[in-house]
Amino acid sequence: MKKKFMSALLFGALLAAPASMFVSCKDYDDDISELRGDITTNATDLTSLVTEKMKNLNAEVEALKSQSEVLKTAYEAADRNLEQAVKTATNDAKGYADIQAAEAQKAAIASAQTLVDNAVASLQASLVKANAIIESQGSSIESLLSDAKNMQSSIDKANALIEAQSKQVESLLAADKELQNGITDAKARADQAYALAEAASKQANAATDEAKEAKEEVAKVAENLKVAKEGLEKQIATFSESIDAVKASLAVNKANIEKQEAAIEDLKKSDENILSKLSQSEDALNKLIVANQSKIADLEKQLAAAKEDAQKALADAKAYTDDATKLVKEELTGVKSDVNGIQLDVEALKKIGVDYEAFKKLASDDIATVKATLEALSGVDSGVITKIQNDIANINSQMSSAISDLKKDILNLGNADAQLRSDLEAKIAAVQESIKNTDLKAVEDAYKDADSKLGERIDDLNTKIANATGSVTIIQNSIIKINGELGALLSRLTNILTGMVFRPTLYYGGIPAMEVVTYEYNLIKQPTGSDAKNPSATGESYDVVSTKSYYAPDSVKGHYHLNPSSYDWKLLTANRLSAVSANCDYVPIGGQTRAINNLGVVPGNAKTDNEGGIYVNFLVDANKVQLSENKVSVVALRANVKNGEKDTLITSDYAALCKTTYKNLTIADVKAEKTSASCSAPTKEFHIYTTAREAINNEPTHELVWNDADGEDLSSYVEAHFTRNAQKNETADKNPSGLKWQFEPVHYKSGSNKTSESVHCYFEGNNIIACKASADGTAPGVEQNKSSIGRMPLVRVTLVNEKTNEIYAIGYIKFKIVKEAASQPQGPEVISFDSKSYTLTCGNHVDKVAWYQIEDKVLSKLNISKEDFEAQYAPEEVGNNICRLYKEDGKGGWIAASDSDPLGYVEHVVDDGAAHTNVLKWTITPNAVMKNIYVNGIYNESQQIKVAVKFTKRNSTDVIYMVFSISNVSTPEAAFSDNNKLPNYWAASNNSKTGTGFDETQINPEIVGQEGADDEIKQDILGVLVGNKISLGVSGFGGDFADAKLSYEFFFVNSANTFKGHDGKDYVTLVYDDEPTKLYAKVKGTAGKGVVIAELTGSNGKYKNNTIEYKHNDVAHTLLNYKGRNELSNEVLKAVVGFKATNSCQLPLPVNNALIPARILRPINVANDAAKGFQDGKDGGDQVNIYDIVKITDFRDFDFKKHLNYFKYYGVLNISVNTAEIQTDMTGAWKKLSDVTTRLKIEHVGGNGFANKSAIATTEAGLSQAYGALKYQNNGSVTSDFKLKVPVTVTYDWGKYTQWVEVQVKKTL
Secondary structure: OHHHHHHHHHHHHOOOOOHHHOOOOOOHHHHHHHHHHHHHHHOOOHHHHHHHHHHHHHHHHHHHHHHHHHHHHHHHHHHHHHHHHHHHOOOOHHHHHHHHHHHHHHHHHHHHHHHHHHHHHHHHHHHHHHHHHHHOOOOOHHHHHHHHHHOOOOHHHHHHHHHHHHHHHHHHHHHHHHHHHHHHHHHHHHHHHHHHHHHHHHHHHHHHHHHHHOHHHHHHHHHHHHHHHHHHHHHHHHHHHHHHHHHHHHHHHHHHHHHHHHHHHHHHHHHHHOHHHOOHHHHHHHHHHHHHHHHHHHHHHHHHHHHHHHHHHHHHHHHHHHHHHHHHHHHHHHHHHHHHHHHHHHHHHHHOOOOHHHHHHHHHHHHHHHHHHHHHHHHHHHHHHHHHHHHHHHHHHHHHHHHHHHHHHHHHHHHHHHHHHHHHHHHHHHHHHHHHHOOHHHHHHHHHHHHHHHHHHHHHHHHHHHHHHHHHHHHHHHHHHHHHHHHHHHHHHHOOOOEEEEOOOEEEOOEEEEEEEEEEEEEEOOOEOOOOOOOEOOOOEOOEEEEEEEEOOOEEEEEEEEEOOOOOHHHOOHHHEEEEEEEEEOOOOOOOOOOOOOOOOEEEEEEEOOOOEEEEEEEOOHHHOOEOOOEEEEEEEEEEEEEOOEEEEEEOOOEEEEEEEEEEEEEEEOOOOOOOOOOOOOOOOEEOEOOHHHHHOOOOOEEEEOOOOOOEEHHHOEEEEEEEOOOOOOEEEOOOOOEEEEEEEEOEOOOOOOOOHHHHEEEEOOEEEEOOEOOOOOOEOOOOOHHHOOOOOEEEEEEEEOOOOOEEEEEEEEEEEEOOOOOOOOOOEEEEOOOEEEEOOOOOEEEEOOHHHHHHHHHHHHOOOHHHHHHHEEEOEEEOOEEOEEEEOOOOOEEEOOOOOOOOEEEEEOOOOOOOOOEEEEEEOHHHHHHHHEEOOEEOOOOOEEEEEEEEEOOOOOEEEEEEEEEEEEOOOEEOOHHHEOHHHEEOOOOOOEOOOOOEEEEOOOOOOOOOOOOOOEEEHHHHEHHHOOOOOOOOHHHOOOHHHOEEEEEEOOOOOEEEOOOOOEEEEEEEOOEEEEEEEEEOOOOOOOEEEEEEEEEEOOEEEEEEEEOOOHHHHHHHOOOOHHHOOOOOOEEEEEEEEEOOOOOEEOEEOOEEEEEEOOOEEEEEOOOOOEEOOOOOOEEEEHHHHEEEEEOOOOEHHHOOHHHHHOOOOEEEEOHHHOEEOOOOOOEEHHHHOOOEEEEEEOOOOOOOHHHOOOOHHHHHHHHOEEEEEEOOOOOOOEEEEEEEEEEEOOEEEEEEEEEEEEOOO
């Protein structure tokens, strides 16, 4: 077959390439023939035929992609071969041929890969065209045939169906033609690749022949080069000898220079001694002069040192003071910031719906107290700082004065000494001239005179130094005093608490929160059935109450940072702490909040967290805590502390109290080696045995050493697992609030033994300790003994109410007493390659480990050669050099990843030859990266992505995990700003006029007279945006998040808001995760899913679900008719539409503020028409048409009476009056007419409305007749005008809408 011959050619052309990298190229003639045969056999109609071809063509595309990857690997190998050939080529014909062959090999593979890639592109283009043709037809042939069978009764319909079927057949044949063209093109390109590979093989053989012919000539050249090399080596040796001679000469010159420098130094010293050698008689005088000079120099040094010490002390004092001043200012600023922070937090609460005014009133006293404390503290500390600064100024003045005096004394002493030296030299000169004529007594007198004067000067200088020393002492004392004052100030500042900041571990609706837990459980009765004296083989049993019970602990833990962190937390005793708590209206989007009330929350003593913060347990009544779609409870911690001389109130920021329900309590064993498939926690911990029988019948899960005096701490083994609220996955907690752990032995016998296995252990606190049984075998003994080895005690673990000891969860752990602890297996070696960063684009992240990284990270760490490593270790693979992936298990280890884990794949790139190193290459797609870091609509850029591959040592359990990782991902983000919104289509919140803001848009019925309009409430959301589009494009990221690459999908946001219905009931709107395009509503507090009142439908290019359509049903109607456009409030229906942006490779673009709140406007409004009324006293009473007493307008305030066609457009079938409910103001207040008088009667006469919409009249006469009239009758007289309030109900396309209208009644004629 041709494909086998092509494979052989490729192997010949790629010379040194490893055999494991290649499979034979596909013979497209044979495969296509086989595929066509399969299609003929399997396809039963045109649709299945095309589907089969599409499937097989996709298989061909994947096969070609596989060949492309093989060629790509071959190309990399060829490139390495070429590089190696260049490096190692000998300078002869063979080396030249090696290089030429390697280049030919590389070029051949590159051309072949290009052809294969082109074939893939061609096939994929054909697929796209075929899909487009098929998708354009809408339904399949099968559906058309089904329709045809169902419509056999109508020949006309059958003919139409056949005609449509014919068109479908034509389209499918066209698609098949496109597929055939792609296959033909792919075959041609494959044949080209085959020909090119064959040519490459011939070229390589030709290059080898040329190498043989040129071998002898190159040998001669090599001999000539050898002779030239020997000549060069001789020249180099000669040159080296010359260099050595120069070096020796330089060394001699250096020695001579050093001798000359020594001689010069000797001359200098000789010159200095000339004066001392003038004569033996002046020797003593010269020594005295030198001694005096030395003393003066020492004094100058002492003075300089004193000056330096004093200045340093001053500088230290100033720096210390400056630091203290800065500290005070920072502390004061921190306190002010904390006060402002409280206001900012309130602003944050306001944004999410908590009333700022209510909080402001609640916290005003606290803020005022803090500000007063600030002012007082500022005054006190300013005084202290000013005093310190004045002290330093005084010290500086004293220091400057002392130094000035010292300088003058030194100057005077220097001048005197110079004069003395001059006099002495003159006398010496005179002595030298007349020494023979002068007696020694004169010289002695002169010496004594000079010595006397020098003594006086020295005494004077000593006095000055003593005075200076006194000044320095004064300075030092002042500094000590300042240090004391600064220390006192620092101590004061340390004990000034300026703020407490809540540290959240939970958020509710964006509000930092503390968790108020309620446990849902089935009460477990105390186990019975076995004891130490009469152990059974099955242990004990227990009963479970079938009904659910609930328990809410009264303790809630709060965590707070202290400012400053050095504050003594022990001062925060319970009598110094209090709480401020409230229930607030929670309005997720817009709206106002109402008054609040105190919840009676009480804090206990503070405990340190050892990190500059505290834990505080609050006593909370869970029944008072509210958490719903419109209520949230909050609490703040308040400390009454003594700052300075005043008591000061410090209040933390507010935290929500989030009510949660813990369900499905189970007990997990965190130290067990086995795991539980039923555990839905990420760590898949082992759920301990739930019955004694189950534990007895299974192997022990832990060991207990017979002579371990401390035993095992059971509390370290267990943790509680539960599901929170409606979550599916389990959450773990070592110490659940309000509950405690209990551990007790369970007695049972094993085999023929009569003694309980569990009397071979006893408990100290939570520790289980092995021991021998008592003499009678009915209780634990008092000592440890080897006789207990092999026994298997059983422990009951219960999670109980810490107050009532009721059992909420139960389980069993089985131990085995052993001679010595099992040796722990050596942990696996974990080698991590350098972590990489990645910018999120549509391109894969590829991390290929280089050979030198394998040597550095792996071979060097194991101290092993490449050959030994590859011989001893093998990667765990799933096939074709693709490694099995491992992920972190949450316990510091690794577990096998599943196919659904988004971790990419790692290829074991095997190289050939002893000199080459096998490496690893990790490839992960951008979508897989996204799945790891995209949570709740945002990217977590700091989330690490790790994957490991496992190497196992042959014939050993030694394991190495080699870890790839991405430590940081650069991701895009956009914002939906007001610049995207058309001002004339947006309004401020609850404002009827557009153009007043950008808080919400308005959805109204179709306008009368527009094409196809029928008063439906259906609107394209894009119509309210600039250019009828969303513009969010983000630059960078390879252009993959530009506007042109983005598509959008709209959905409803589940705000769980409450709205009023026209029927007076409260309704809640809901959005379900599996139906994000549908808005449901139901009566608040009722069960069930509710009904759909609005839906997002349609598509427009790159926009999906962009049309909002309001529904016709009773719930939708009553919500719609509650209020009109001019009465908007938070109680009036509003739907919040969100959208998500995705680029062309399905990567989401997080968008801030991606919300379009849409107010649904009631189509019509009803008011009274004052033009008509009743006249009392007429014969037979008075009558007025209902049409005349009401004024109906549409949402634009257009009057129906000026546009009579509106009655028909909006389907006003009837206008009726409930006469029994008419009210009057005859008594001065509105009261029911029948309660005021029975003489006056109002009747609805004539007219029953219209039967249907098409029958609605468009004339005033016709409308008046259909809607009827009100007849007024009064069996008496009235002396003054009065009014009637009439309940008018309009029945129209959008349900029934009742409005009270006032009608004037004129007094009796």
